[in-house]
Amino acid sequence: MAIPTVEINDDAVRIIDQTLLPGEYRLIEIRTKEEMWEAIKKLRVRGAPAIGVAAAGALAVEIGRSPASGAGEMLGELEAAADYLATSRPTAVNLFWALERMKAAARRNRERSSGELKKILLSEARAILAEDRAMGRSLGEAGAELIPEGSGVLTHCNAGSLATAGFGSALAPIYVAWERGKRFKVFADETRPLLQGARLTAWELGREGVDVTLICDNMAAWLMKKGKIDLVITGADRIAANGDGANKIGTYSVALAARAHDIPFYMAWPSSTLDLSLASGEEIPIEERGAEEVTTIGGKRIAPEGVKTCSPAFDVTPHELIAAHVTERGLIYPPYEKNLRQFAGPE
Amino acid sequence: MAIPTVEINDDAVRIIDQTLLPGEYRLIEIRTKEEMWEAIKKLRVRGAPAIGVAAAGALAVEIGRSPASGAGEMLGELEAAADYLATSRPTAVNLFWALERMKAAARRNRERSSGELKKILLSEARAILAEDRAMGRSLGEAGAELIPEGSGVLTHCNAGSLATAGFGSALAPIYVAWERGKRFKVFADETRPLLQGARLTAWELGREGVDVTLICDNMAAWLMKKGKIDLVITGADRIAANGDGANKIGTYSVALAARAHDIPFYMAWPSSTLDLSLASGEEIPIEERGAEEVTTIGGKRIAPEGVKTCSPAFDVTPHELIAAHVTERGLIYPPYEKNLRQFAGPE
Numbered sequence: 204m205a206i207p208t209v210e211i212n213d214d215a216v217r218i219i220d221q222t223l224l225p226g227e228y229r230l231i232e233i234r235t236k237e238e239m240w241e242a243i244k245k246l247r248v249r250g251a252p253a254i255g256v257a258a259a260g261a262l263a264v265e266i267g268r269s270p271a272s273g274a275g276e277m278l279g280e281l282e283a284a285a286d287y288l289a290t291s292r293p294t295a296v297n298l299f300w301a302l303e304r305m306k307a308a309a310r311r312n313r314e315r316s317s318g319e320l321k322k323i324l325l326s327e328a329r330a331i332l333a334e335d336r337a338m339g340r341s342l343g344e345a346g347a348e349l350i351p352e353g354s355g356v357l358t359h360c361n362a363g364s365l366a367t368a369g370f371g372s373a374l375a376p377i378y379v380a381w382e383r384g385k386r387f388k389v390f391a392d393e394t395r396p397l398l399q400g401a402r403l404t405a406w407e408l409g410r411e412g413v414d415v416t417l418i419c420d421n422m423a424a425w426l427m428k429k430g431k432i433d434l435v436i437t438g439a440d441r442i443a444a445n446g447d448g449a450n451k452i453g454t455y456s457v458a459l460a461a462r463a464h465d466i467p468f469y470m471a472w473p474s475s476t477l478d479l480s481l482a483s484g485e486e487i488p489i490e491e492r493g494a495e496e497v498t499t500i501g502g503k504r505i506a507p508e509g510v511k512t513c514s515p516a517f518d519v520t521p522h523e524l525i526a527a528h529v530t531e532r533g534l535i536y537p538p539y540e541k542n543l544r545q546f547a548g549p550e
Numbered sequence: 551m552a553i554p555t556v557e558i559n560d561d562a563v564r565i566i567d568q569t570l571l572p573g574e575y576r577l578i579e580i581r582t583k584e585e586m587w588e589a590i591k592k593l594r595v596r597g598a599p600a601i602g603v604a605a606a607g608a609l610a611v612e613i614g615r616s617p618a619s620g621a622g623e624m625l626g627e628l629e630a631a632a633d634y635l636a637t638s639r640p641t642a643v644n645l646f647w648a649l650e651r652m653k654a655a656a657r658r659n660r661e662r663s664s665g666e667l668k669k670i671l672l673s674e675a676r677a678i679l680a681e682d683r684a685m686g687r688s689l690g691e692a693g694a695e696l697i698p699e700g701s702g703v704l705t706h707c708n709a710g711s712l713a714t715a716g717f718g719s720a721l722a723p724i725y726v727a728w729e730r731g732k733r734f735k736v737f738a739d740e741t742r743p744l745l746q747g748a749r750l751t752a753w754e755l756g757r758e759g760v761d762v763t764l765i766c767d768n769m770a771a772w773l774m775k776k777g778k779i780d781l782v783i784t785g786a787d788r789i790a791a792n793g794d795g796a797n798k799i800g801t802y803s804v805a806l807a808a809r810a811h812d813i814p815f816y817m818a819w820p821s822s823t824l825d826l827s828l829a830s831g832e833e834i835p836i837e838e839r840g841a842e843e844v845t846t847i848g849g850k851r852i853a854p855e856g857v858k859t860c861s862p863a864f865d866v867t868p869h870e871l872i873a874a875h876v877t878e879r880g881l882i883y884p885p886y887e888k889n890l891r892q893f894a895g896p897e
Contacts, residue, residue, distance in 0.1 A: 225853065225854040226851065395742060396766050401844075401845070402853065409857060416860060417844060417845065417857050417858065419742040420800075421741070421799055421803050425865040428865075452772060455775065456770065456803060459806060463806045463809075500847045501847070503847065503849075504573065506740070506753075506764050507756055510752045510763075511764065513765055515769065
């Protein structure tokens with residue numbers, strides 16, 4: 204599990220440029236908030252937890268270069284930079300959570316010198332990264348029991364090592380179960396339009412020796428009918444108070460098919476994905492992406508010029524379709540309204 | 551509706567090479583059974599009715615060149631050529647139906663001279679083509695009433711002019727309703743792996759001025775949830791006696807989603823698609839296609855080298871999910887077992 208998805212150095216955040224995978228494995232260094240905004244927008248770094256870690260790192264690096272003499276001035280710069288980075292993608296709540304945490308760390312230390320504050324920010328970003336790594340391991344241990352020996356596991360998009368700093372969310376239980384010697388088959392939806400399943404999930408699972416089969420999104424329901432799938436695990440980009448979960452477009456379709464075949468559907472996420480300020484999934488903003496992601500693949504045009512498209516980046520799976528949520532602090536079962544509040548603890 | 555999908559000349563079958571659309575519109579001439587076998591296998595000509603017409607035409611052209619002096623010898627050649635063409639694709643029953651019809655015409659005329667027999671075969675193939683054109687119009691008229699003004703209609707794959715010699719099957723009701731002045735929105739699933747929806751349906755509907763929006767397959771369920779879709783119409787490659795229908799992979803997934811949202815799901819097909827010899831969809835053979843259709847798009851590799859895939863070309867939608875079948879002789883409602891037998895008439 205040595206995929207260096209995000210690393211935070213003193214003067215740069217180093218990421219794998221995931222737009223080039225699986226054809227090319229290239230590490231790039233991000234030195235400014237503008238570069239990080241572009242990297243998140245263009246999905247060079249993607250996956251809700253990884254975006255949070257990368258943005259926190261970019262904030263620390265950006266402020267690390269600030270010539271501001273006082274912590275007050277620096278705090279202003281940090282707030283502005285955080286607000287700017289928050290506009291890169293609207294759906295994943297981990298991004299806002301990580302930026303808020305960086306702001307809170309700065310506010311707590313507003314009496315320190317600017318030099319001290321810079322160090323504190325860097326260490327806060329690294330703490331977020333370290334916690335994300337630990338989260339993946341814990342989440343994997345909590346979820347591994349859900350995967351029976353000899354079963355078929357379907358996943359959608361990429362919620363693996365490439366979506367986090369560590370083990371991933373949806374793929375964490377798969378990695379832990381595999382590591383413990385269980386053998387089973389993973390089916391990876393290719394995940395149009397941007398093919399994160401084909402490009403990233405198939406790549407990282409294959410790299411670890413996990414038995415993975417790539418399918419087109421529209422084959423999943425048929426494989427369920429044919430008895431090839433025993434459970435579904437996906438990641439999540441935001442979870443509302445009632446247990447509804449936003450995740451990559453296509454997740455809802457998979458959840459409906461799983462329900463029709465009495466197959467359990469799980470969403471796996473770190474606690475920073477939970478957003479109790481939203482009563483239900485209806486309130487989760489859904490990012491709409493450009494037409495070219497639908498009409499072209501890797502630069503090659505696949506549709507007639509001028510055709511209309513729509514391209515929601517995410518959809519919301521209603522809580523009734525979710526058998527359990529898998530988190531770094533264990534499994535959460537219905538009733539979600541009550542159990543998610545209990546999970547979050549006192550405000 | 552002047553798309554010359556298949557034309558039968560005396561010495562060649564002329565088709566649009568659909569593998570090149572929408573980038574290039576090229577007509578090619580097929581002169582031998584081997585060329586037709588390749589064209590069907592490679593999907594240069596595709597769509598269950600169009601394959602039947604094209605194969606019948608190729609058979610007539612092939613036999614038209616035969617040096618055989620007697621009708622008996624010629625009949626042997628024809629049977630061998632028909633059996634060979636039947637191996638090009640295993641799922642669409644119209645192919646076998648059209649080839650059988652050509653064989654039957656030859657057998658009925660075994661007393662004729664070889665010159666006369668050649669003419670009869672050519673005229674039988676042209677009759678199949680003409681009937682297919684008439685079928686599209688009738689089917690469109692039967693189905694147009696299903697499309698309300700201002701509605702949203704989802705279709706999957708391409709069952710339009712490019713899948714037949716005429717109006718198509720799934721798209722025929724759309725064309726007729728549009729021609730009559732109804733206005734509505736069509737959503738076309740792109741239909742991975744071979745993108746017939748993006749390449750062909752979006753192209754031909756756009757060419758006729760129909761309001762079409764292209765989506766990825768995995769977006770359909772979400773658009774249903776959002777209230778954008780009022781009905782689904784797809785084609786079919788084979789219909790069993792109980793009303794189960796095989797169609798392009800992904801159709802089953804759409805039908806499940808339609809059911810979950812109480813949206814009617816219709817299958818449109820010419821009567822040659824009905825195969826009463828099969829009790830249910832369980833008995834329909836499903837063609838498995840090569841891995842490269844999943845791992846590459848237009849020659850561009852989108853998945854890691856060596857990854858396993860599966861790629862069923864079709865799936866079967868159980869009759870319980872089908873609100874009605876739309877045919878050139880009207881709508882067929884449940885109970886299908888009884889009503890399909892009635893539709894087929896006495897054996």
